[in-house]
Structure formats: C-alpha cells, structure tokens
Amino acid sequence: MLTSGMNITTLAFHQSRTIVKVLCMRLYGFFPEVCMDTICLNPVDEELTYQGLFAGPAFELLGTPIPLYRNLLNRLGPYGATFKDLSVNVATLSEANLRCTLLALRTSIMLRLDRLDVNFVRVHETGKETAYQIMRDCWTAIHETEGSIVLTEHTMLANVVADIQDASYAELMRRYVTTPSTLSEKAHAGVAFYMEEDLASGEHQRHVVIDRLAGQERRLSLRISATFDAHKVPMDILAQRVDTYMKQSLDYLGLALENGR
Amino acid sequence: MEGDVMPVLAEPEKPEAVSPVVEPAYTAPPILGALTYPATEGISADRTFSSRSATLHDYRFDVGLKPLGETVERFRQWGAGETVRQDDQLSPMSTPFPSGISAAEITPAAEKYAKHLGLYGALVLTKTLVHEQFSSMKALTVDVKEDPDEGGYSTICFAITIHESVDRVLELEDALYDMLYDRLPPDALFYFSFTYRFE
Numbered sequence: 186m187l188t189s190g191m192n193i194t195t196l197a198f199h200q201s202r203t204i205v206k207v208l209c210m211r212l213y214g215f216f217p218e219v220c221m222d223t224i225c226l227n228p229v230d231e232e233l234t235y236q237g238l239f240a241g242p243a244f245e246l247l248g249t250p251i252p253l254y255r256n257l258l259n260r261l262g263p264y265g266a267t268f269k270d271l272s273v274n275v276a277t278l279s280e281a282n283l284r285c286t287l288l289a290l291r292t293s294i295m296l297r298l299d300r301l302d303v304n305f306v307r308v309h310e311t312g313k314e315t316a317y318q319i320m321r322d323c324w325t326a327i328h329e330t331e332g333s334i335v336l337t338e339h340t341m342l343a344n345v346v347a348d349i350q351d352a353s354y355a356e357l358m359r360r361y362v363t364t365p366s367t368l369s370e371k372a373h374a375g376v377a378f379y380m381e382e383d384l385a386s387g388e389h390q391r392h393v394v395i396d397r398l399a400g401q402e403r404r405l406s407l408r409i410s411a412t413f414d415a416h417k418v419p420m421d422i423l424a425q426r427v428d429t430y431m432k433q434s435l436d437y438l439g440l441a442l443e444n445g446r
Numbered sequence: 447m448e449g450d451v452m453p454v455l456a457e458p459e460k461p462e463a464v465s466p467v468v469e470p471a472y473t474a475p476p477i478l479g480a481l482t483y484p485a486t487e488g489i490s491a492d493r494t495f496s497s498r499s500a501t502l503h504d505y506r507f508d509v510g511l512k513p514l515g516e517t518v519e520r521f522r523q524w525g526a527g528e529t530v531r532q533d534d535q536l537s538p539m540s541t542p543f544p545s546g547i548s549a550a551e552i553t554p555a556a557e558k559y560a561k562h563l564g565l566y567g568a569l570v571l572t573k574t575l576v577h578e579q580f581s582s583m584k585a586l587t588v589d590v591k592e593d594p595d596e597g598g599y600s601t602i603c604f605a606i607t608i609h610e611s612v613d614r615v616l617e618l619e620d621a622l623y624d625m626l627y628d629r630l631p632p633d634a635l636f637y638f639s640f641t642y643r644f645e
Contacts, residue, residue, distance in 0.1 A: 290566070
C-alpha cells in the first residue's frame, strides 16, 4: 500500500526486499539484517576439507576391501573414478587407508580406520554442491558396505582466497582491529574469531580466521571451520547446515561471498 | 697432523641389476566381483591392491591377500584396460570411460566457462549421465553456445550425435532430465543445454 513519501521506486524496493527476505528465510533460515555495510568477497581459490569421525575403528571395511571397492566405484564412477584412481594400503595397521583420487575434480578421498577424509582442492571451479554430493556418495558407499559404522562428528574446513570488492585489506581490518600506534601504519593485522558453541544444535569448535596475503592489498585468506555432532546433524542435512553456518558467520562480520559460494 | 687418519668411506653396494619381470602366460581373468575374500584373523595383508601404472596400456592389477602371512589368493590381471571393462559388476557407470574426461569431447572454452561458473563438477557428472542415458550415441561434444536472441546468454551445450528415431531420443531426453533434476545443483540446469544431431 502506498503511503505518503513513498514513491513507486521505494515501494518496489520494499517489495523486492521482502521477496529476498522470504527467499533467504526459506533457503538459509535467516536474513542478513545489516546489508549496507556488507563487503563482498570474490573467491579466486577455494578448498574444502571434510572429516567424518567413526564411533569405532572400521576394521571390517579395510579388512575386506573388495566390497568397498565395488561400492565406491559404483558411487563415484559418475565423477570419473576408475580402478586406476583407487588404492589400498594396509601395510601398517595404524595407517591403514583406502584412497581414491578424482583427478578431474581435484578431489581426494581417504578412508582410514577411524575416519573419512575428503579434500576438494578447487571448489570454486567444481562447485560446492558437487562436493557435498561426493561426500554423501562416499558415506553411502561406506554404509552400503558396512551398515554398522556410525559417524560421531563431522568437521568442515573451508580455505578461501578471495578478492575484496570496494575495499582494501587494511580498511577491512580496521572494522575489527585497532593497530597499536607504536606500530607502523603499514603494519598489517589478522584476526580470528572463535564463536560460541551451540551445543543445542550440535555445532562446536566454530571459528573464522581472516588473514592477509603478503603484498596483496585487495585480497585475503579466509578460513572457516566448524564441527558438527553427527547425531544431531546427519549427513543428509550437513550441507545445508554448513552453508547456513558459513553465511551466518560471514554475515555477522559484515562479509559475503559472491554468488553465495 | 700425524696420527690423523682420513676416514675411508665404504663403497656403497651396487644395487642388483633390475631385470624385467616375466609374467606367466595370460589367462582369462575371473570376475573380480565374484572374488571371495577368505576370513581373516585380523588385518595382515601386506599388499592388497596396486593399480598404479606408468601408462594406461600397461594397466596391471594385483591382489595379494594374506591372512596371517599365508597367501591364500593371488590374482593378476594385465592388458590394455579391457580387463577392467570385462567386469560390469564392479563399476557399470565408470567402465566405458575409465579415463574420466576426454579432452577431445570437452572444448577448452566449455571447460573454462564451467569452471568460471563453479559448475565443472556438474559438467563431469552430466557427461557421465549423458553417456549412460544415450548409450548408443556416436559422438558427444561439449562446447559453449551463445544465444544471440537471449542477449548473449551462454550455455554449456552437449551436442549429441545419435542414430535413433526422434521419438526415441525424446524419450531418452525425458529420462535424462529426470536424472539431471535429481542429481545436479539447481544453478547448473540454467547453464546446460542439449542439442541432437541425427545420423
């Protein structure tokens, strides 16, 4: 409804903002209230690391690896996995592992007795959704092979190198840190935020680290990590929770990764 | 100084000459999927799989399973990759394309555009799904296609050459889209397109 002082443009703005807010709430479960101060970051390199800890050693998996081979190939075949990409090393019990490398996607998967490690080196190129799907497919292959294996926690770590849009690194840092006057004006700061644990929702060990890249005034290194209780955050909703956590954490700091990546 | 003795370094032992391994006569490989692994009393396999090779055509596959040090199964395959393809049970989706993406099929422009969009993983997956769905196709080329009617809106176009009837292709395309909606991130669907060349 039009009110005094509100023209068509502002009405359109309010309507579009409402639509965006509804979409945000539906997609991410929150809406960033502080929009004006948001600094956009354009990722130029992004690495994602997943680690899923088992409740107990998975002797069955590595002791009889052929069923796991079959299931992994079936699940990861669509991403280019073949026999050449798989190898098992059980020479030393403590370091026993099965490794799969998806070269085209710059992805390595390593199953150990106590955990599953998946490393995606170039997520900004291959896509986060694909990375999440590969994680789910790995877990499905494991579970198809040995149904008794239980995950206790997931840890996600994102390493991002990003261009800062419309600001320099020093300007960005001044939002969080006042450099002591005894230091040179050219001294750089880095900052780490260790977030409060949210045990009710199963999130802990959450942190965001913003660091400089030497000699690159408009670029930064960003590390975002969190651990999720697998009992409260099962694998099928992990991706959504990770995305929400990352967006929310950055939003609190007045940052946003471009294209929502 | 008198009495000092220059240390004499022992001459390193010469390594034994490496001689080529002579493989036994080739025998038809059994199906790996049917290979039964004997009950082991703990993990004692000193080497199970080694599928690394210098070249694709020298592909070789070793299995040496040793419960408590005793070799109970030894299995070797070697050849030109066809040994893998003989076993459909193991990797039905990956067997036709063991080397992943072929550079001849995806143009550098398409690869670059997909990476720019963060959809390269989706491209790899789509390529496999296309191969799976259009198993009778003669060729597949993936390239960037610009649509001038849409203001230069570019898509990653999968050009499929196939010897089938139009009705059959439409049927296959429906099935393909069902799989794509199920497996691909929503963003990718906006950027992927498909064209058909009928032989």
